Amino acid sequence: MDKFYHITTYGCQMNVHESEKIAGILSSLGYKSCENIEDADIAVFNTCCIRENAENHAFGNIGMLKKLKAKKRDMIIAVGGCLTQQIGKADILHKKFPYVDIIFGTHNLNKLAEYILKRQGGKKTVIEIEQGNGEICEEDKPLRTSYPNAWINITYGCNNFCSYCIVPYVRGRERSRRSENIIAEAKSLIAEGYKEITLLGQNVNSYNNGTDDISFPELLTSIANINGKFRLRFMTSHPKDFSAELAEVIAGNAKICNNVHLPVQSGSNAVLKAMNRRYTREEYIKKIETLKKYVPDCAITTDLIVGFPGETEQDFEDTLSLVREVGFSSAFTFVYSKRNGTVAANMENQIPEDVSKDRIMRLVELINSNTREQSLKYVGRTVEILCEDYDGKRGLYLGRDEYGRMAYFESSTNVIGEFLNVKIKSANGVSLAGEIVKD
Ligand code: SAH
Ligand code: SF4
Ligand code: F3S
Numbered sequence: 001m002d003k004f005y006h007i008t009t010y011g012c013q014m015n016v017h018e019s020e021k022i023a024g025i026l027s028s029l030g031y032k033s034c035e036n037i038e039d040a041d042i043a044v045f046n047t048c049c050i051r052e053n054a055e056n057h058a059f060g061n062i063g064m065l066k067k068l069k070a071k072k073r074d075m076i077i078a079v080g081g082c083l084t085q086q087i088g089k090a091d092i093l094h095k096k097f098p099y100v101d102i103i104f105g106t107h108n109l110n111k112l113a114e115y116i117l118k119r120q121g122g123k124k125t126v127i128e129i130e131q132g133n134g135e136i137c138e139e140d141k142p143l144r145t146s147y148p149n150a151w152i153n154i155t156y157g158c159n160n161f162c163s164y165c166i167v168p169y170v171r172g173r174e175r176s177r178r179s180e181n182i183i184a185e186a187k188s189l190i191a192e193g194y195k196e197i198t199l200l201g202q203n204v205n206s207y208n209n210g211t212d213d214i215s216f217p218e219l220l221t222s223i224a225n226i227n228g229k230f231r232l233r234f235m236t237s238h239p240k241d242f243s244a245e246l247a248e249v250i251a252g253n254a255k256i257c258n259n260v261h262l263p264v265q266s267g268s269n270a271v272l273k274a275m276n277r278r279y280t281r282e283e284y285i286k287k288i289e290t291l292k293k294y295v296p297d298c299a300i301t302t303d304l305i306v307g308f309p310g311e312t313e314q315d316f317e318d319t320l321s322l323v324r325e326v327g328f329s330s331a332f333t334f335v336y337s338k339r340n341g342t343v344a345a346n347m348e349n350q351i352p353e354d355v356s357k358d359r360i361m362r363l364v365e366l367i368n369s370n371t372r373e374q375s376l377k378y379v380g381r382t383v384e385i386l387c388e389d390y391d392g393k394r395g396l397y398l399g400r401d402e403y404g405r406m407a408y409f410e411s412s413t414n415v416i417g418e419f420l421n422v423k424i425k426s427a428n429g430v431s432l433a434g435e436i437v438k439d
Helices: 013-028 052-063 066-071 089-096 109-120 167-171 179-192 216-224 244-252 269-274 281-294 313-326 353-376
Strands: 003-009 031-033 042-047 076-081 102-104 126-128 149-153 196-200 231-235 259-261 299-306 330-335 382-391 396-400 406-409 419-428 431-436
Touching: 003 013, 013 031, 013 042, 013 076, 013 109, 013 149, 013 196, 042 052, 052 076, 052 089, 076 109, 089 102, 089 126, 102 109, 109 126, 149 179, 179 196, 179 216, 196 216, 216 231, 216 244, 244 281, 269 281, 269 313, 281 313, 299 313, 299 353, 313 353, 330 353, 353 419, 382 406, 406 419
Parallel strands: 003 031, 003 042, 042 076, 076 102, 102 126, 149 196, 196 231, 259 299, 299 330, 406 431
Antiparallel strands: 382 396, 382 419, 396 406, 419 431
């Protein structure tokens, strides 16, 4: 009889890719993926703790499995991801959800098969968390689920300790994979027919800092030089490490997308300092100018936080003015969320919820109107889209251009994985709609 697994993923692209690694492990044990958690013999929750609501979301969903587990006693429930790496959280999870079978961390997800066998062998609850930095596993065999896109980890962890952020505590110090392994992985993905490679790390620009291996711009160049038609992306870049050399490499390689995610977080120097971001507003703008000098059409996206402790109305307005000045093509916006154990959690002047809510609404409005304005400029133009998926509800295929803009279009045949010329007919906020132009 077939055995099934179901994975629920929270958080960032890093976690999405790690869920592919978990899927690889489960399929090597003979499990197949299923749509509904009710049908699963193994249910995995790959959690995130970047903000309180990410954490609550996971807690809520794990809680909902209590009834199912009471009916399906042999079902295995496993909880992994960043949440479990917080000091003391594994015990809290175990007490709150005693029916969870396996609790594992991000550093040891490659041992999940062993934990499942232990549990099936009769061990009551398997709780295995490794603190510290974790070994790099170069032998992962992810079961990729996002053709034609593929993700490759290049670094793990983070050394930056932005004062609001939990990532360095749950992911450990930054460590880089060997470039020869990354390049070999990229080569084999391209040979298999993947059309877009995204290099992943918390701060890709500091790849190999302090090692004798190649730098990030050199790594990008080596991958861009692999034969074949494909796109190359990377995230995330930290502005303090973003160099003119990198901008030059983007400009010099057609395969590297002219689309850079450069999280600024705030437009106020006082807030940036308190966040420990290690750049000023002026330095950030200078980096953008350098990038635009080399790559004039570069689409720049960002992350912004409102309601950081001590943020005044003037500080917030500085963020609005920075957004206007840079003209981001889109942005992720967040209300500051207090994370225990971080420096900012102990700062005075935590901002009341109603003030943060008002600020995020104003910010989102500005971002949306910028994005809409930029989308409208597309109408009438023909752009090259890499088709990524089919939206069954709309009956339309979808994909993105090199700048990351999403477009929907019709096709009578399956065009997923193809580069297509699409003439844009209309723009609806962030996304576009058009039709394929045959040449
Ligand atoms: N390493 C990346 C992104 C990490 S998390 C970087 O430094 O850019 C993604 C985003 O979540 C961050 O850019 C930040 O905007 C947001 N974030 C992180 N911690 C947060 C917190 N405590 N509250 C609200 N947003 C947060
Ligand atoms: Fe968090 Fe800052 Fe590291 Fe990004 S760079 S993961 S925001 S500590
Ligand atoms: Fe990512 Fe969330 Fe962990 S954003 S690194 S999954 S805390």
